[in-house]
Every structure is written in C-alpha cells, then in structure tokens.
Amino acid sequence: MQTVDFSRSFLTFRTDWTKKPSSTASHKPPYTLNTVRIRLECVCTIEDAQGYREDFALGASCKTEVVGAKRDLWLQPNADFRPIYGRTKFMNLKTYAQVDQSVDFYPPKSEKQSERQVGDIAEAFDDGGVEIVHAKGEVLQSDQEVVEATLANESLVATTRLSTPRYTVTLTYPVKTMNANQRDWVYQTDTGPVLLPDLDLEPDELISGMELAFAAFNHPDWVEFIVREPVPVGEGVGVYHYARPIRWDAHNQVIRLRS
Template structure:
C-alpha cells in the first residue's frame, strides 16, 4: 500500500511583495522575498459522493509568529502558535493566542485586523505554492501482533482513517507519533496528532473554513475517538483554545509500516 512519507513531505510557499503583496503579514517585512518550507502533520481527502469531486487538504506543523530577518526581537508580541491548512487553491491560517478573541493588526494597517482564522485564495497571497507529498510503499499491518512488533522494532508507522456521512467520504492520513503496545496481552492504542478534523456540514467550497485540529486514539480498526480543539471557558469572561471536545466516530482504521 502506498503511504505518505511524512518526514519528507512539505508545504512550500513563496512570498514576493514586489509581485503579490501579502495579505497575512502582521509586521513590515525585512525582505521582499521569502520562501517557506513546513513539514506536514496530516492529509485529508474529502470526496462528495454524488459528484465524485474530491478535495485535498494538508496540515502543516505548528510554529510561532515571527519577524523573518529581524536583527533582534524576532518573536512578535503578543505571540501566537501558528499552524497552516492548505488545499491546492485555498489557505487557512490558524493562530492561537493566550485567549480566544485576541487579534493583531495586519501589515499594512489599511488591511485591518487579522482574525484567529484567516482564509483566502493562494493566488491572491503567494507568488507560488506547492504541496510536496512524498509517497512510499508500505505494508498494511492487519494483525495486532504485527503492530506490536513494529513498534518494539522502531518501525515508522502511518495511519489511515476512513469514514463517511450522507454527503462526503473522508480519508485522513497521518503519522503515528505516540503509540502504546503490550506484547503480553497483545494490545495497541494510538495517541497522536494534531491532524485535521473536517466539518462535514459545509459545502465543498467552504470545507477549508471549517477545518479544526484534533488528536485521536484508536485500538481497533472499527472506530476512533477524536479530541478536538475548541474554545474552552476558563472563567465567565475568558476562554482558551484547548483539545477538550471528545467525538467518537465509526471508521476504518489502517496501520501501515514504512
């Protein structure tokens, strides 16, 4: 079975202020050109069953908001965790500050404030963008014993989770980073993420706007439990983004050894 080699798969984009001024910057750039390479944490393929139209989304790894090329004070304040979600033609920039509702000024200020979830079209914000997925031949590990031995032998593992509703069929691919195994009782349980968690109530063109982040765990091929990142109240006035919403889904889970 072909599986994604996540350590060698990347999201790349190029900003060139001389040709396509950025609409997602929060400070004046030190250079007109910047090339970004971000490793991937997951891939999500969603197919609309009645039309057969499929859309592919990737999740980049988390980083921090920064001023590229600054001689000092690299980290922007207030600082945020930054994580990108991309399709072939759209992007979603997710920023997590110390509390829900925090906003920062875009650059130039005439663009207004930047929200925690900024959506746009790639051609309007980047000089170029590329989803560089590396596929590798792997072995489907059907038996729990094989999964246990693969973990004890330090073999890289990738998961594929498939499920559907009345309208869409979903395929999630993601690396298994953390996993528990027991060679005496022959048991395994994943505990990994973050990866994408789609909102399937949306129309195809709006799917990227509804993408959330989740961790997941499964110990069987038949179901999975997601723990989804959502606004979580601390007080009556303050909420933070936290992985706190548990969702159980009937799925087909496949473990692949690379």
C-alpha cells in the first residue's frame, strides 16, 4: 500500500512584492521575495457520495518573524502560526498570548488581522500549494505488531476514518508520540495536532470550520480527540488550549513506512 511520507511532504507559499503586496503580512519585509516551506503534520481527506473530494493539509507550527533582518527577528507581539491549505483556499491560524488579540495588516487595511484568516491562495500569494509525497507502507495487523514496531523505532503513520451520513473523512498523520507495553501488548497513540472538520458545513465552507486536535486510540474501532478551543483563565481573559474531549466511532490503522 501507499501512505504519506511526512518527512518529504510540504506546504509552500511565495510572496513577491514587486508583483503585488502580500494580503497576509503584518510588517514591511526587508526583502521583496520570500518562499516559505512548511512540513505537513496532517492530511484530512473529505469525500461525499456526489463526487466531492478534497485534501486539506495542516502545516507545522512556526512563529511570526521578520525574514532576513539583522536583528529583532521575532515580531512583537508574537504569534504561533499554522497554515491550512485546501485545493484553492487557505486558512492561517495565528494564536497570540490571549484570545482575540490581533495586529494590523501591512499595508494597512480598515480591519485588523483575524485569528482565522481565510482567503484564496492564488489571490494572496505569488505562488503556493501542497506537495504530498507517498511511500510504501505496511498496515500493522495486531497490537503486538504495533508495540514491536514502536520499540524498534520504526517510522509510523496513522489513519483515522470518520463517517457521517454526508461525508467520509480520512485523517492521515505521523505518529509522533506512542505508548507501548510489551508485557500486555497494549499501545496507545497520543499525537497531533490533526485537523478536525465541522461536517455540518457545505464543501466550500469546510476550510473555515477546521479545528486543531490531538488524537488518541488503542483500538481500531474508536478514537478520542482533545480539541483546541478558547478557555477562560480570568475575568475577560481567555487562552487557546486543548481542552474539549470528543469520542468518535472510527476505523484506525497504524502503518509502518517501508524504505
């Protein structure tokens, strides 16, 4: 079988200010050209019975920065930044020290940057897209095989399939943290973040409803997520935290990558 090789799968976007200003920037860059390459952390494939199918790719976390400066590389206030790309649209997640914190755009606009900025890839960037590289994989058939592969430091990928009356969702993600018990042959994933879609939305709205979650399972038939959401920590103050548990009936597989 084939599965995603996350070590070679990337999301990229290029800004070229000689052609058009970036619609996602919050500062004037020192240079007019920059291409960003971000490793993927999850591929979320959504399908329906009418033939709709789309891959949504989650990029790894990075921080807001000034690229190429001689000093003061980190923007203040600083944000955790994660891009999510669909076929034609993107959503940038920016998380500051507290919920609802934001900064101005550059060049200035009438509104501030949203924590969840959704846009068209072709309009926002000079170029951009996702390259998902596949490699040979082997589905591990038993708990013992999963434990043994874990303790042998094999590269592992998980797939989790979710279904509603309208959509089928397949999450594919690298297993970055795994628990393994070779006495009782018990394993448990604890890994993320992954993309968790709002499956009540129409296809063209799905990207705007994506949330981040960590996934855990120790059985092929169900999965539990812990979902990132705003959490109050004081009067009028909230932070984003992985706090809300959800359990889904699912079909899970653990796959060993073959070189």
